[in-house]
Amino acid sequence: MEKNTENIEKIMSKSYNLFEIINDKKDSDSWGDRALDIARDIHEIKKENSLAIRGIKEITRSELKDEGMKLKEIVNILFEAMKREIKESKKDIRLFFSTECNFYTSKHYYLMSMFRNLIMNSIDAIPESKQGGHISIDHSMDREKHVFEISDNGEGLDEDGLNHVFSPGFSTKINYDTGEVNRGLGLSIVKKIVEEEFGGEVSVSSVYGEGTVFRIVIPKAYIEGDKL
Ligand SMILES: Nc1ncnc2c1ncn2[C@@H]1O[C@H](COP(=O)(O)OP(=O)(O)O)[C@@H](O)[C@H]1O
Numbered sequence: 071m072e073k074n075t076e077n078i079e080k081i082m083s084k085s086y087n088l089f090e091i092i093n094d095k096k097d098s099d100s101w102g103d104r105a106l107d108i109a110r111d112i113h114e115i116k117k118e119n120s121l122a123i124r125g126i127k128e129i130t131r132s133e134l135k136d137e138g139m140k141l142k143e144i145v146n147i148l149f150e151a152m153k154r155e156i157k158e159s160k161k162d163i164r165l166f167f168s169t170e171c172n173f174y175t176s177k178h179y180y181l182m183s184m185f186r187n188l189i190m191n192s193i194d195a196i197p198e199s200k201q202g203g204h205i206s207i208d209h210s211m212d213r214e215k216h217v218f219e220i221s222d223n224g225e226g227l228d229e230d231g232l233n234h235v236f237s238p239g240f241s242t243k244i245n246y247d248t249g250e251v252n253r254g255l256g257l258s259i260v261k262k263i264v265e266e267e268f269g270g271e272v273s274v275s276s277v278y279g280e281g282t283v284f285r286i287v288i289p290k291a292y293i294e295g296d297k298l
């Protein structure tokens with residue numbers, strides 16, 4: 071899986087290089103071969119990429135059951151995985167999860183991916199210098215729907231950020247020097263999962279300099295149990 075991730079990074083760089091030379095209208099003879107090369111690389115990693123693409127590469131496959139899982143099991147696995155991430159980041163962050171009830175879902179991979187993307191963003195948004203960083207995931211429900219709120223006391227979003235957070239490619243983390251250009255997809259994946267897999271809605275509110283809350287509302291029928 072690690073190797074696969076490395077390969078993905080390499081392909082992203084290759085594609086970005088191709089984009090640049092096309093943009094500059096340079097070496098047009100090589101465009102076709104370069105594009106084919108990228109296509110081949112993608113074909114290579116296709117088999118093993120599903121976990122990586124869903125962004126849950128650090129959660130081992132053995133911890134995840136195939137058919138489905140209870141919300142609390144999902145939350146426990148995520149909690150441990152995210153605590154490891156926080157430890158590695160060396161930031162002063164406390165993580166809180168609260169669940170109002172427990173239910174079985176066969177869409178556990180999607181839930182993992184959604185939460186992981188949001189929590190990783192919250193970790194990124196809390197500066198190293200901050201004391202008392204705080205991330206919480208709160209679940210509540212009523213007769214028709216489940217509501218998840220992911221909040222942090224990180225740097226928050228300015229107006230431009232608020233307008234574009236869900237757009238594919240919008241990122242304040244792109245580093246052109248290191249070639250780390252595969253950024254800005256996390257929230258567009260989250261939005262796609264919420265809307266297409268769960269028939270729900272995701273929204274964001276934020277106070278610049280104070281923190282951010284992502285709110286996800288999912289109709290019960292789309293998330294509980296086996297199938298719709
Ligand atoms: N919790 C958050 N607090 C502040 N800014 C955020 C938060 N989540 C996302 N963002 C902003 O939205 C951008 C897009 O997020 P995302 O789609 O996950 O891409 P990436 O994390 O690769 O930049 C981030 O670069 C960041 O500027």
Ligand SMILES: [Mg+2]
Binds near residue numbers: 187190191254256257
């Ligand atoms: Mg992200």
